[in-house]
Amino acid sequence: MSWITNTLTSTVGRKVIMALTGLFLTLFLAVHLAGNLQLLKNDGGESFNIYTQFMAHNPLIQAISKGNFFFILLHIYVSFTLYFRNKKARPVGYKVAPGNVSSSWASRSMTLLGTLILIFILLHLRGYWYVLKFGHVPMVTVNGVEMHDAYRLVVESYQNPLIAGFYILSMGVLAFHLWHGFSSAFQSLGLSHVKYTGFIKVVGKLYAIVVPALFALIPIMLYLKSIG
């Protein structure tokens, strides 16, 4: 089992964990987005409620969900250990502003961006996931099946411009985090190659723009619908 200890304690090993958990969470985002886009369907929330009911009761999804929470915690824990190890190694920081070197603002701010995303996730889980699991959400009957009206929970929350605005801003933060994180994960896994690095970078940047933009579209559209 010494390889596990070695992986967890070496900087390279920790970067590999960051990359693998990061890529898993990136994949989760795409699946979560596909489900959430059903909020924009004009069907009174039927599709979204069927989707959330399925997610909450399918045993395989429940197992993946536990893995998802574990990977989120691992990603956060390892990122902080790397941050503090880095700080210890270079307590006074750089003399020359690192902005002059060929690194982007996003790449130098990954810990800050990640911490803002952590705050977003905590508030997000409290607002929806926790309420659906432990709170009182009205029930609806769809196709003869009684289920929680998750659609109403989400739609009503975005009637508040502060909540809608917080989501939209957070998606900007997510975009910057993915902007650097996507290609950086491939680099940490040693998967950079003259032939593919350019392609991975382009896909990463596209992903970092399109996925958060579509997520942001949900509170924008639902808020506009609520005032119009």
Ligand code: HEM
């Ligand atoms: C407009 C944007 C979003 C909406 C409307 C939304 C909605 C929801 C809802 C209703 C749930 C609880 C039901 C379920 O588990 O399917 C949920 C769970 C969750 N959301 Fe979101 N979400 C959004 C964006 C995000 C983003 C950007 C992230 C991550 C950065 C995220 C992370 C999570 C996680 C980790 C869970 C718990 C999933 C699980 O049970 O495994 N969500 N979301």
